[in-house]
Amino acid sequence: MSLAFSFADPQFVKGAIIKQDKPHNEKIYLFFREDNPEWRREPIAPRIISRVAQLCKRDNGGSGSVSASMWTTFLKATLLCVDSVTDRHFDHLQNVLIVESPIWSETKIYGVFSNEWNYSAVCVYSVGEITEIFQTSSFKGYNDEIPSVRPGQVRNIGQCEFYNWKSREMKKMKSFVLHYDCQEHEEKNVARVADSYPEMTEKVKQQAVFYSKHFYHQIGVHEVKVADDTYNVLYLATDRGTIHKVVLLPKGAMNILEIQPFRSSAAIQSMILDNTRKKLFVASANELVQLPMDMCGAYKDSCESCVLARDPHCGWINGICASIYDSDLYGKRKLLQALTHDVSPDICSSESHSNTKGKGTIHREIRLPRQSRYYLNCSAKSHYADYTWFHNDQNVTHCSSGHHHCIHFIKNMTDDLYGTYSCISQEGWFEETLVTEDLVRPALETMQFRSLLPTDWAIKASLSSWLGLLHMVVVVLIVQ
Structure with a gap:
């Protein structure tokens, strides 16, 4: 089957068979990204766009010599995912998940999209709304009359009844010939439109149900x-x-x-x-x-x-x-x-x-020598809470919601920086102490400081003894 003119450097994301109201109406849905043909003509247009395409599961091509090598039910439409708050468009489809419903039209399609900054959004589409666009939208670039058997539809015997040729009143052979001619004529029209104008004018657009500055790929x-x-x-x-x-x-x-x-x-x-x-x-x-x-x-x-x-x-x-x-x-x-x-x-x-408030508080004692550096780290438990570091009940660092870590950095440890540091989260009315660290001076440093003076005396006493002995030797040499 030929689809050579239907794609522009495609990057396929997912394909799936979607059940519909009747078994013969089952469709194959394809989700992919491809080059935007309008990008070179319109600099503000996205270079890559996302698509959803449909193909009838029972499509075996037409019966004519030309249409036999072509799918006549292949159509595609642009998938749009927009964040309603920022009005950002997410054009790069990354992943798709299909959640089936007992009612075929309510089957949900979850799509993960990204933009040029690698921000992500999730949009949810229904099979019903996608099907409606494929059944009602005009064909992009096609201005002639749409064939009576619309491209993209499953074609059954009896489709030529649109012509009202009253085949029942004719002889069997004549009826067969007329029906065959009608079918052949319609197949050529359908194949021509589907092959040359597979894109729908109307886009499948949804508002994002979730938007994030993170990059998601599954x-x-x-x-x-x-x-x-x-x-x-x-x-x-x-x-x-x-x-x-x-x-x-x-x-x-x-x-x-x-x-x-x-x-x-x-x-x-x-x-x-x-x-x-x-x-x-x-x-x-x-x-x-x-x-x-x-x-x-x-x-x-x-x-x-x-x-x-x-x-x-x-x-x-x-x-x-x-x-x-x-x-x-x-x-x-x-x-x-x-x-x-x-x-x-x-x-x-x-x-x-019954509450167990404070049960999960982390409490540590950290011994730090003077003039050292130290990071106080508080990992975020909730993306919607504010976090604050307090030193002896004084606010020293504040982190707004959305941070993964709230860090307070001590560049140079001095006497006034020792004490108790606490990280407190605040989410609405709820306040919780997550981390408490007591920064204290090492005991060894204190002992060395206290022993400094006696050691100094010993050095001075030893030096005085050597000077005294040297003085005695000099005196002896002079006397001799």
Whole structure:
């Protein structure tokens, strides 16, 4: 089959068979990037654009000598992913995940896109809206009348009924000849339009459900059913070898957790979700790991940290952050969750949700000699909290939300810089001390300082003895 004129240096991302209303209507969908033919004519146009193409699964080409070597149902359309807040366009499709639905038109297509700065966005399309564009949009650059059998549609016997030739009133042989001539004529028109004008004028456009300054190249999606609703959780692989866990909430997406899948830093080669066993499989060039999808242990410090994580997999009960799949631990009792952006300050105040605030605070004593350098590091637990370093209750460094680490650097250790340093996170009404470090002077340095004076005396006494002996020798030589 020939598609030589349908692509411009394509880079294929994914292909899949998408079920539709009837078995003979099943389509093959292709997702790819290609050179933008308008780029040279319009400098502001993106150089690379993303596409979705369709092809009927039963398309075997036409019956004529020309159309027999061509697909007559191949069409393509531009995929647009736009961030509604910044109005940024993301033109480079990186990865696609298809989530099937019992209703074929509601099957979802999750696409990960990037832009020229390697920022990323996730857009979600439905098979229904893509199908509608292929069925209704005009053909880009084609201004003639569209054939009665529209290119891109599955063609069955009886398609020439559009001509109203009343074949039933004719003799069988004459009817067959007329039907054959009609079919041959239509196939040539369909093949010509599909081969020369496969692109749709209308674009498939969606607003991003999540936008980030990180570069993502793979995606996994898990549908989580909790008591009040159903939530979609995204697992996005970064180019730094980490995975971001993002939950789609009614008022917007939240990046709730960063996962380090490997013992040492490595690029993620593949990532697969097993929705049945609730496991996440991640592979590098040298390592394969299996991770639970819930990972509620990351929020074990307190009721507040567990609830404010807004992870639909997890909830607070009996002094721990438990998984919704561990019902054997809490029976029929309900987990405490708050899957909204606005969480009540008194959500953890009841006795039934006993708090263990401060349980996860890291406390260290660090001995530093004077004139040394030292970094105080506080790793971010939440992407939406502010972090502040205090020295003896005085603010010395502030880090706004979005930082991975809040660092306070001491260039030259002096006496006034010793003392207690604390890193405190603030997210809305919730405040938590994450790290406390006591910087003290080493005991050895103090002992050496105290022994300096006696040692100096000994040196002076020894020197005086040698001078006295030398004086005596000189006197003896003079006398002789």
